[in-house]
Amino acid sequence: MARSRCRTRPLRVVPCLGALALPVSWPVAAQQDTNEAAADQVHNLREVTVVAPTPLPGFTIERQAFAGNAQTATDGDLERVKAPNLSAFLAETMTGVVVNDAQGNPFAQDILYRGYRLSPTLGSAQGLSLYLDGVRQNAALGDVIHWAAIPEAALSTITLVPGSNPLYGLNTLGGALALQTKSGETHPGVEADLSVGSYGRARLDVSAGQRLGDGWHAYVAGTGWREDGWRDRSDSDLGNLFFKLGRSTSGTQWHVSVLGSNSRLTGNGLTPDSLYAADRRAIYTAPDETRSRSLQVALNGAHQFNAQDQLQLTLYLRQTRTHANSGDISNDYLDTALGCQGHAGSAECEADDAPANAVLNSATVRETSYGASMQWSHDGDTHRFALGAALDMNRSRYTQTTQQASFDDARNTVADAGAPVLTQAALDGRDSTIGLFATDTMRLLDGTFLTLAARWNQGRRHTLLSLPTQSDESFTYSRLNPSLGLTHRLLERLVVFGSASQGTRMPTAIELGCADPANACQLPTGLQADPFLRQVVTRTLEFGGRWQPADATEVTLALYRSDNRDDIVFQRSPVSPLGYFSNFPKTRNQGVEFGLRQRLGRLTLRAGYSYTQASYQAQGTLQTPFAAPVMVQPGTRLAGIPLHSFKLGADWRATAALSVGGDLLVSSSRPVAGNEDGALSAPNAQTPGLSDTGGYLLLNLRASWQFLPRWQVYGRIDNVFDRRYATYGQAGYNLFPGGALLQPGAAVPVERFVAPGAPRLFLVGVRYEWDGR
Template identity: 70%
Template sequence: MAPVSPGFGRSSLMQARQPAWLRVTRGSLRRSAAGCAWLAMASSAGAAETSPPAPVDEVHSLKEVTVVAPAPLPSFSIPREAFPGNVQSATDADMERAKAGNLSSFLAETMDDVVLNDAQGNPFQQDILYRGYRLSSTLGAPQGLSLYLDGVRQNSALGDVVDWASIPEAAISAITLVPGSNPLYGLNSLGGALALTTKSGETHPGVEADLSLGSHGRARLDIGAGKMLGDGWHAFVAGTGFREDGWRDLSSSQLGNLFAKVGRSTTDTQWSVSLLGSSSKLAGNGLLPDSIYAQRRQAIYSAPDLTRSHALQLILNGAHQFNAEDQLALTLYMRQSHATAATGDVSDNYLSWLQGCQGNAAGAGCQPGDAPASAVFNTSTVSTHDYGVSTQWSHSGDVHNAVLGAAFELSRASYHQETQDGSFDAQRVAIAEPGSTPTANASLDGRTTTASLYASDTIRLLPHTYLTASARWNTSRTHTVLSLPKASDERFTFSRLNPSLGLSHQLLSGLTVFASGSQGTRMPTAIELGCADPANACQLPTGLQADPYLRQVVSRTVEFGGRWKASDATDLTLALYRSDNRDDILFERSPVSPLGYFTNFPKTRSQGLELGLRRRLGRLTLRASYSYLQATYQADGQIQTPFAAPVNVRPGTRMAGVPLHGFKLGADWRATASVTLGGAMTVSSSRPVAGNEDGALSAQDPRLARTAGFVLFNLRASWQVDPHWQLYARVDNVFDRRYESYGHAGLNVFPGGTLLQPGATVPTERFVAPGAPRLFLVGVRYEWGGH
C-alpha cells in the first residue's frame, strides 16, 4: 500500500464498493497518478470506501481522511474537514440494513432534518422536506431542492418536480445530502441538493436479489448483477418491481424500472454509459376531511386519482487523468418522459352553486333540478424531452483544489388538459355524464435553454485551515406558447451570478469548525409562469393561463457549525443555519373563484439547528438527531384562500406543513454473529395547517390550527442464514399510531361523506394527510459474488 501526502493527497488503492464519503489514508509520500485515476471513479458518488487493510506495522502510522464531493459532476472532491457545511451521506449498505420501504422513507428515518409530507397518500408520491424546502412529485408544488443521479439533474423543466418511481433504487450505491444554497449544484438548490450515484460492475460485482411481501398486498422485488469483463470492461444491470393494493380505498399501485450500465476503466481514462427505463401506475388519493376521517381511516374524499408515467434516460460519463493533479470530465445525457394524470374532483360550478344557495333551498335556481354537474374529470398530459452536456476540469494540489466547468441544457415540454362533466356515486367516485365529451381547456408548449459557467477553489491556508470560494453564473431563456384557453407567445430571460464563501478550521484532532455564506436561485417554471394572473386563475395541475411576469427566487444561506470525530466509533455534528428567500413563489387562492394562481412573496425564511450523533458501542450502533426549524414569512402580506377573508401574515408567521421540532433515534444490535435487531423512533411536533396560518379560523374549530405531533416506532430484524441467504422482517408504526403529516383548511361538500344539497351551509373543515397504519413486511435476500 502506498500512503499519500497530507492536504489533498489520495491513496493509490481503494476498495471497489463505494460509500458516500471516500476514506483514504494520509502519509508522507506523494500520491501516484494511478491513485488519482481511481479517485475519479470513486468521487462520482461523492465517495468511496476504506482502503484495503494495511499491514499491521502500518496501521498505527496512517490516518484516515474523508473526502466529499461539493459538486454533482464526477471527478471533483475535497477533504471533509475542508467542507464548510453539514453534509450527510449514506451507502447502499446503510439502505440494506434499514430495510425501509423506499428511498424517501429511508431518508426520513436516517437523515437529519428530513421530514415527509404524505399529501398524495402514495409511498412513491411523497414530498421530502429538508430545512423546510420541498422536493416533490406534485406538479405545481413549490420546489426548493435539486436531485441528481450520476451528475444529471432529475428535476423536470416544466415544474421542477421529480418522478420517484423512475429512480433506480436497486442500483443506488451512495447518497449525499449537501446543505444550503450551494451554487455549484445549479438552479433550484435553494435549501440543498440530493446527489445519488449508481453501482457498476466494477464497484459491485456479483448478484443481489431481494424479495419482500407485506401488508395491504405489498410485494417488491429488487435484482442487481455486476461483473468485471476483463481488460477494464465492466457491466451492471438492476431492476425493481413493486405493487400494492394500498391501505386506503381504491389505492392500488404498481411500478417497474430497469437500469443497465457498461463501461471501461484504464490507468488514465474511465467511462460508462447507462440506460434507465421506468413505467408506473400510481394512485394518490390525497387529503381527507376530518368528518370522513373520523368515521373511517381508509376512506378517500373523491376518486379516481391515478397517474401513469413512462420515462427513458441515457447518460454518458467519462473522465481522463492527464497527470497526478489534473483531470477532465464529461457528462452527456438525454431524457424523455410522458405522464398522464386522471382525477375525479368536485366541480367548481357545483361549489359556487351551493354557496349561492346557502340558506335558500326553495329559492329560484336552487332546486335540485337546477344543479350543475357535481363532478368533473380532469385529465392532464405532460411530455418532456431533456438534453444536456457538462464538462469540467479539476486540479488537485497540495494548496489548491480547484474546478472549472460549463454546462448547457435544453428542455422541451408540453402540457395539455381536458375536462369532462360527471356526477358522484355513493362512494364518491366520479362517473361521466352520458353523452358528455371531454373539453380541452389548457395547452402549453415550452422550451427552456440554460447555460452555466462555474468555478470553485478550496485553498489550504494553513495545515488545518481551508478557504473555499465558489461561483456559478446561470442564464435561462424560456419560450412558452399557450394555445388554450387564450393564445399567447411569451419569452422570458433569467440570469444570475451566485457566489459562495466558506471557511473550515480544525481546532483539535478530530474537531473541526466551519462557517459559510452562499446564494442560489430558482427561476419560475412553465407551470408557474402559465398560472400567475389573479384575473385568470387556474386549478393546478388542471389549467394554465397567459401570465404576468414572475421574478426568480434568490436564496441566501449562512451556516455555522462543527463536527467532532473523537474516534472511528463516535461522530458528532452541529449546524446553525439561516436561509432567506427573496421573491419566493407561492400558490394562492383567487379572491373571486375557487381557483388559484402563483405569485411572488417578498421574503420568507428558514432557520434552525441540526444536531447529530453516531456512536458505536461494541455490538451496538446508535444514531440520534435533533432538529429545530423555523419556517416563516418575513414580510407583511395577504395570502388568498378559498374563504372570504385572506390569511394575513406578518414577519414571524409560521409556514404550513413544517414541524418546529424533530427527533430521531435509531439503534442496531448484533445479537449474535448472524442475528441483528434494530429499530427507529421518529418524533415530530405539530405542523401549522395551510389556509389558517394566521389562526383566524381556529375559533370555528381548534383542529384548523394545526396537525398534532406524533411519535412513531419501527422495528426490524435479520438473520444471516449463511454467507448467501438472509431472512428479515420489519414492522412500521408498531403501535398503529393514528397521525397526520399535513393539513389544509378547505370547503367540504361531502360532510360526513354525503354530498351537500342546496340550502345547506358549506362547512370549513381541516383536510389531512392520514399516516399509514401498521405495516408488516417479511423478506428474503440473496447475495453471491465478491463485494
C-alpha cells in the same frame, strides 16, 4: 448484510493500499513527516473522508475542508435499514429531513429538508435539486421529481449537501441530493431481494455486476413493486430497469447507462376530518391516478492527464410521458353551494337546477430533456479547484382536458354519457439554461481551508400557449451566485466551519402560466397567459462543527439562516379552488441541526434533532377559498413544516448472524395551509382544530437473520403502536359531510383536510447475495 468493499464513495473513502482511484494525499500529506519511513506511512494510514463539492463525479475535497453539514449513506445503510423506499429511508436516517405525504402514495411523497421541498406534485415550489450520476433529475415543466424512476436497487451512495450551494445549480435553495449508482467494477456479483407485506405490498429487487476483462465491466439492476394500498381504491405498481456498461484504463474511465421506468400510482390525497374519523381508509373523491413512463440515456467519462489534472464529461437524453386522471368537484357546483347557503327552497337553489356536481380532469405532459456538463479539475498541494460548464435544453408539451361528470354513492367520478371532452389548456414550452461555475479550496494553514465558488446561470423560458388564450412569450433570467466557506481544525478532533452562499430558482412554465390574478387557474389543470414572475434568490449563512472525541463517536452541529427574496407562493381564490402564483417579498428558513453517532461494542446508536423555523418575513395577504384572506406578519409560520423533528436509531448485532434494530421518529405539529394566521376556528367542540395537524411519535422495528453465508431473512414493522397521525393539513370546504353530497341551500362546513399517515405495516423478506470478486 453489507459487504466490505474497497471502493470510492462521494463522502467516505476507506483507503486500501494501491486500490484508490481518487487521490487522498492532500492535505493528509501535509500532516505527515516527510522523513518517515515508507513502512511507517503504511501503518499510519487512516480513513480519509471526502466530499464531492460539485454534482459531477470524480472531483472531491477532504471532509475537514468542506464548510457544511453534509450527510451521507451507502448501499450498506440502505440494506441495513430495510426501508420500503428511498423517501422513507431519508426520513428515518437524515437529520432535518421530514416527509409530507399529501398525495397518499409511498412513491409520491414530498421530501422536506430545512423546510425546502422536493416534490412530485406539479405546481409545488421546489427548493431542492436532485442528481443521479451527475445528471439533474428535476423535470423540465415544473422541476418535479419522479421517485418511481429512481433506480433504488442500483444506488451505491447518497449524499445530502446542505445550503444554497451555487455549484449544484438551480433549485438548490435548501440543499441538493446527489445519488451515485453501482457498476460491475465496484459491485461484481449478484443480489436478489424479495419482500411481501401488509395490504398486498410486494417488491422484488435484482441486480448483477461483472468485470469482463481488459477494463470492461457491466451492471444491471431492476425493481418491481406493487400494492393494494391501505386506503380505499389505492392500488399502485411500478417497475424500473437500469443498465450500465463501461471501461476503465490507466488514465480513462467511461460508462454508458440506460434507465427506463413505468409506473401507475394512485394518490388519493387529503381527506376531511369528519370522513377520516369515521373511516381511517376513507378518501374524498376518486379517481386520482397518474401513469408515467420515462427513458434516460447518459454517458459519463473522465480522463486523467497527469497526477493533478482531470477532465470529466457528462451527456444525457431523457424522455418522460405522464398522464393523470382525477375526479373533482365542479367549480360551478361549489360556487352554487356557497351562494345558496341559507337560501334553501329558493328557485335558484333547487337541487334539480344545480349544475353538474363533478368533473373528470385529465392532464398529459410530454417532456424531452438533453444536456451536457464538462468539468476540469486540478489537485494541487495548496489549491484544489475546478472549472466547468453545463447546458440543459428542455421541451415540454402540456395538455389538459375536462369532461362533465357526476358522483356515485361511493364518491367515484363517473363521466356523463355524451358529454364532450373539452381541451382547457394546451402549452408548448421550450427552455434552456447555461451554467458556468468555478470553485477553489485553498489550504491556508495546517488544518485551515478557504473555499471560494461561484456559478453564473442564464435561463430562457419560451412558452407558446394555444388554450385557453393565445400567447407567445419569452422570459430570460440570469444571476451570478457566489459562495464562501472557511473551515478550521480547532483541536485535534474538532473542526469548525462557516459559510455564506447564494442560490436561485427560476419560475417554471406552470408558475408563469398561472400568475394572473384576473385569470385564476386550477393546478395542475389550467393555464393562462404568462405574467412575469421574479426568480427566487436565497442567501444562506451556516455555522457549525464536527467533533470526533473517539473513533467510535461523532457529533455534528450546524446553525443556519436562509433568507428567500421574491419567494413564489400559490394564492387560492376566495370563491373557488382556483388560484394563481405570485411573488412574496421575503420568507426565512432558519434552524439548528444536531447529530450523534456512537458505537458501543455490538450496539450502534444514531440520534438527530432539527429545529426548523420557516416563516414569512413581511406583511401581506394569502388568498384562500374563504371570504377573508390569511393575514401574515413577520414571523407567521409557513404551512406543513414542523418546528421540531427528532430521530433515534439503534442497531444491535446480537450474534454473528442475528441483528435487530429500530428507529423512533418524533415530529411536532405542522401549521395548516389556508389558516396560517389561526383566524379560522373549529365549528364545534367535536371537530378537530383548524390550526395544525398535531405532533406524533412513531416506532419502526426490524430484524434480520443470516441463516446461510449468502442467504438472509428479515422482517420489519412500521408504526408499531398503530398511531393515527397526519403529515400535512389544509383548510377547505367539505361538500361531502357524513359522506353524502351536500345539496344547495345547506351550510357548507369548513374542515381541516389531512394527509393521513399509514397504519401499522408488516413486511417480511428474503435476500440472496453473492460477491463475485
